[in-house]
Amino acid sequence: MSPLLLTLDFVGTFVFALNGALTAVRLERLDVFGVITLGMFTGLGGGTIRDVLLDALPPATFVDWRYLALAAGGGLLAFLLSRRLDRLAVPIVVLDAVGLSVFAVLSAYKALDMGFGVVQAMIVGTVTAVGGGTIRDVMIGRIPTVLRSELYAIPALIGAGCASAAYSAGYHGTVAALGSAAVCFVIRIVGVYFGLDAPRTRGHH
Amino acid sequence: MSPLLLTLDFVGTFVFALNGALTAVRLERLDVFGVITLGMFTGLGGGTIRDVLLDALPPATFVDWRYLALAAGGGLLAFLLSRRLDRLAVPIVVLDAVGLSVFAVLSAYKALDMGFGVVQAMIVGTVTAVGGGTIRDVMIGRIPTVLRSELYAIPALIGAGCASAAYSAGYHGTVAALGSAAVCFVIRIVGVYFGLDAPRTRGHH
Amino acid sequence: MSPLLLTLDFVGTFVFALNGALTAVRLERLDVFGVITLGMFTGLGGGTIRDVLLDALPPATFVDWRYLALAAGGGLLAFLLSRRLDRLAVPIVVLDAVGLSVFAVLSAYKALDMGFGVVQAMIVGTVTAVGGGTIRDVMIGRIPTVLRSELYAIPALIGAGCASAAYSAGYHGTVAALGSAAVCFVIRIVGVYFGLDAPRTRGHH
Numbered sequence: 001m002s003p004l005l006l007t008l009d010f011v012g013t014f015v016f017a018l019n020g021a022l023t024a025v026r027l028e029r030l031d032v033f034g035v036i037t038l039g040m041f042t043g044l045g046g047g048t049i050r051d052v053l054l055d056a057l058p059p060a061t062f063v064d065w066r067y068l069a070l071a072a073g074g075g076l077l078a079f080l081l082s083r084r085l086d087r088l089a090v091p092i093v094v095l096d097a098v099g100l101s102v103f104a105v106l107s108a109y110k111a112l113d114m115g116f117g118v119v120q121a122m123i124v125g126t127v128t129a130v131g132g133g134t135i136r137d138v139m140i141g142r143i144p145t146v147l148r149s150e151l152y153a154i155p156a157l158i159g160a161g162c163a164s165a166a167y168s169a170g171y172h173g174t175v176a177a178l179g180s181a182a183v184c185f186v187i188r189i190v191g192v193y194f195g196l197d198a199p200r201t202r203g204h205h
Numbered sequence: 206m207s208p209l210l211l212t213l214d215f216v217g218t219f220v221f222a223l224n225g226a227l228t229a230v231r232l233e234r235l236d237v238f239g240v241i242t243l244g245m246f247t248g249l250g251g252g253t254i255r256d257v258l259l260d261a262l263p264p265a266t267f268v269d270w271r272y273l274a275l276a277a278g279g280g281l282l283a284f285l286l287s288r289r290l291d292r293l294a295v296p297i298v299v300l301d302a303v304g305l306s307v308f309a310v311l312s313a314y315k316a317l318d319m320g321f322g323v324v325q326a327m328i329v330g331t332v333t334a335v336g337g338g339t340i341r342d343v344m345i346g347r348i349p350t351v352l353r354s355e356l357y358a359i360p361a362l363i364g365a366g367c368a369s370a371a372y373s374a375g376y377h378g379t380v381a382a383l384g385s386a387a388v389c390f391v392i393r394i395v396g397v398y399f400g401l402d403a404p405r406t407r408g409h410h
Numbered sequence: 411m412s413p414l415l416l417t418l419d420f421v422g423t424f425v426f427a428l429n430g431a432l433t434a435v436r437l438e439r440l441d442v443f444g445v446i447t448l449g450m451f452t453g454l455g456g457g458t459i460r461d462v463l464l465d466a467l468p469p470a471t472f473v474d475w476r477y478l479a480l481a482a483g484g485g486l487l488a489f490l491l492s493r494r495l496d497r498l499a500v501p502i503v504v505l506d507a508v509g510l511s512v513f514a515v516l517s518a519y520k521a522l523d524m525g526f527g528v529v530q531a532m533i534v535g536t537v538t539a540v541g542g543g544t545i546r547d548v549m550i551g552r553i554p555t556v557l558r559s560e561l562y563a564i565p566a567l568i569g570a571g572c573a574s575a576a577y578s579a580g581y582h583g584t585v586a587a588l589g590s591a592a593v594c595f596v597i598r599i600v601g602v603y604f605g606l607d608a609p610r611t612r613g614h615h
Contacts, residue, residue, distance in 0.1 A: 024557070033564055034557040048463075053253075055262035057465035058526075065529045116263075119270045134344075139544075139554055144344055147229070147239040154238055258458075260467035321468075324475045339549075349549055352434070352444040359443055 004174045005106060008181075009047075012102035013067050017043030017074030019095040020136040025082040026092075027140060032079050038136060039075025043099075044068070046131030050107045053124050054114055093192055096133060097155075101184035104129035104156040105163040105177050118164045125160025126153055129184075151191035159184025209379045210311060213386075214252075217307035218272050222248030222279025224300040225341040230287040231297075232345060237284050243341060244280025248304075249273070251336030255312045258329050259319055298397055301338060302360075306389035309334035309361040310368040310382050323369045330365025331358055334389075356396035364389025414584045415516060418591075419457075422512035423477050427453030427484030429505040430546040435492040436502075437550060442489050448546060449485025453509075454478070456541030460517045463534050464524055503602055506543060507565075511594035514539035514566040515573040515587050528574045535570025536563055539594075561601035569594025 020042025024035045044061040051059035061067045081088065108125035116124070130146040130153050137144040146152050159180050166176035225247020229240045249266040256264035266272045286293070313330035321329070335351040335358050342349040351357050364385050371381035430452025434445045454471040461469035471477045491498070518535035526534070540556040540563050547554040556562050569590050576586035 030557050033561070037556055037563055052257060052462060053263055053267045057262070057467070058463055062463045062530060062533065063526075065527075068529065068533060116268075117270075119273065120267060123267065123273060138343055138548060139557060141346060141551065141553060143346060146242055147235050147344060151238070153242055257462060258468055258472045262467070321473075322475075324478065325472060328472065328478060343548055346551065348551060351447055352440050352549060356443070358447055 002174060005109070005177055008102050008177065009106050010066065010070055012099045012106065013043045013047070013061070014070045014074045015095040016046070016099035016103070016132045017071040018078050019074075019092055019099060020132065021075040021078030022081070022088055022092050022095075023136060024140065025078055026088070032076075035079045035082075036072055036075035038139060039078055040068070040071040041139060042132040042136040043071035043074055044132070045135035046103050046128040046133075047107070049131045050110070050124055050128040053127065054111055054116065056110075056114065094189070097185050097188040097192075099132065100129045100152070100156055100188060101159055101181040103132075104159040104184050105181045108160040108163040109167065109172070109177065112164060112167045118168060121164045121167075122157060122160045125163065126156045129153075129156035129160070151187060155184045155187040155191065158187060207379060210314070210382060213307050213382065214311050215271065215275055217304045217311065218248045218252070218266070219275045219279045220300040221251070221304035221308070221337045222276040223283050224279075224297055224304060225337065226280040226283030227286070227293055227297050227300075228341060229345065230283055231293070237281075240284045240287075241277055241280035243344060244283060245273070245276040246344060247337040247341040248276035248279055249337070250340035251308050251333040251338075252312075254336045255315070255329055255333040258332065259316055259321065261315075261319065299394070302390050302393040302397075304337065305334045305357070305361055305393055306364055306386040308337075309364040309389050310386045313365040313368040313385075314372060314377070314382065317369060317372045323373060326369045326372075327362060327365045330368065331361045334358075334361035334365070356392060360389045360392040360396065363392060412584060415519065415587055418512050418587065419516050420476060420480055422509045422516065423453045423457070423471070424480045424484045425505040426456070426509035426513070426542045427481040428488050429484075429502055429509060430542065431485040431488030432491070432498055432502050432505075433546060434550065435488055436498070442486075445489045445492075446482055446485035448549060449488055450478070450481040451549060452542040452546040453481035453484055454542070455545035456513050456538040456543075457517070459541045460520070460534055460538040463537065464521055464526065466520075466524065504599070507595050507598040507602075509542065510539045510562070510566055510598060511569055511591035513542075514569040514594050515591045518570040518573040518590075519577065519582070519587065522574060522577045528578060531574045531577075532567060532570045535573065536566045539563075539566035539570070561597060565594045565597040565601065568597060 017039035021035045021039030023042075024030045024038040030038065044067060047061040047067070048059045051057055051061070104125040107128035108121040111121040111124045112118075130144075134144040134146050162180035162183050163177060166180060222244035226240045226244030228247075229235045229243040235243065249272060252266040252272070253264045256262055256266070309330040312333035313326040316326040316329045317323075339349040339351055367385035367388050368382060371385060427449035431445045431449030433452075434440045434448040440448065454477060457471040457477070458469045461467055461471070514535040517538035518531040521531040521534045522528075544554040544556050572590035572593050573587060576590060
């Protein structure tokens with residue numbers, strides 16, 4: 001992985017850990033270790049599932065201490081920020097969208113680098129992107145965001161699809177990755193901002 | 206895997222996805238993508254856990270696009286059926302029993318084909334059979350069926366046991382598989398129909 | 411693994427299964443198979459996650475029938491004990507602390523034996539120790555103990571750290587393992603007894 005893409009992966013891990021831990025802080029029932037633990041699960045969960053699906057065990061999130069340190073650091077920062085809780089609703093959504101975008105694209109790249117097909121790259125990109133937040137939600141007893149309203153899995157799927165298309169066309173580099181991540185990020189943020197929801201089942205109408 | 210057994214595995218994936226997604230539809234809180242996502246988790250979750258336990262990574266459910274397509278298709282069908290929701294209680298139970306039976310038997314076969322012992326075949330058959338539904342229930346915040354009343358893990362264990370016994374006696378074929386699945390299916394349906402429960406702890410008497 | 415360490419691993423599996431199943435019994439909503447199933451998930455879950463992280467698949471908890479039998483036996487014993495439920499609050503806490511200590515130390519040893527570093531040994535020891543109880547809590551719809559108050563992950567981390575330090579200093583044997591497990595056990599029990607909690611976020615003050 002190029003230095004810039006590795007940096008992006010670190011950024012994704014950190015912001016997801018920060019986001020998961022901030023979510024924990026808003027619950028207001030967890031101590032400092034609970035906050036850090038939830039941050040680590042959120043930051044490292046998606047990448048661990050990715051490496052199981054790609055048969056890339058032991059997972060990079062476990063072998064490379066920098067992932068562990070960044071996830072723990074994100075959790076600790078969330079705990080320290082907890083006095084400013086009332087201002088954190090927007091950052092939580094933005095951080096989550098950043099992590100979603102970065103993980104969708106980089107995991108699709110990893111799958112393609114390992115020789116998997118485009119379908120697998122898109123699936124693993126999406127699963128990695130939504131995995132950390134899903135583990136976070138299951139652990140705190142919420143219906144996972146990926147199941148609830150608002151576009152969540154779809155931006156990840158589109159971002160992973162853009163990355164896979166660019167990769168297949170020979171663009172493996174940083175620009176294609178950043179562009180694909182930006183597509184995912186914009187769709188996610190627009191979806192949240194305008195409260196765009198996909199069609200629902202009868203019960204909601 | 207013989208064509209007929211592979212077809213059965215596809216059937217199990219599809220009906221579990223359909224079942225998981227119908228369960229989501231009954232919740233009446235999910236949009237179309239949430240319904241499809243829950244269907245995919247339900248249809249593919251058990252087989253993924255199976256392939257982790259058997260060290261058969263990357264999982265067949267991930268590498269073979271037909272599993273992915275069938276699981277997504279089952280979820281989409283459930284969304285389209287959601288207007289007829291009031292008639293779906295019986296199909297949900299029957300589809301679940303079909304998936305339970307098929308996965309218990311085929312996963313036991315897979316373990317035996319890979320050289321694992323009979324005990325491992327029975328365990329992995331049971332875990333695969335109950336895995337998808339357990340993930341579904343955890344994600345929507347319900348106590349998993351496998352823990353609640355009604356015979357659920359036991360029919361799967363018996364079906365996987367019949368398949369293992371037949372396999373050990375030299376019957377690897379379709380008839381033995383269908384027969385073992387039928388045993389599991391009948392026990393499960395009889396259990397649901399008559400409300401048969403295993404002995405309970407004091408609190409219930 | 412030396413016979414005594416293997417015995418300790420069996421003890422950890424049994425007491426975690428017993429603990430998870432007793433927790434289920436206190437819920438008073440599960441039948442005998444639900445109780446045994448939850449006991450098996452609790453007893454075998456941590457070790458299974460450990461072997462995924464260490465790329466030691468198929469997991470020892472699945473391949474070795476003795477783990478399966480001990481976990482099922484622990485669950486069955488819990489069901490049989492369920493008439494004496496009112497006396498079980500203390501044993502549940504003590505059994506959980508025993509399993510926590512044993513798994514933290516032995517899993518750190520396993521990682522070091524396989525050539526992983528000290529950081530990985532401490533992480534995998536902690537994850538294995540808290541893994542079974544976390545799966546138990548998620549399945550019954552509780553916020554996991556590892557996130558809630560009371561020192562839980564930290565004693566495991568310290569125990570795994572002691573074991574790693576001793577191992578690195580050349581002490582691979584039973585005494586170092588028992589000593590490290592004792593450190594974890596004492597910290598956990600003292601934490602529960604005195605209700606020691608780590609610093610909390612604003613909401614609790």
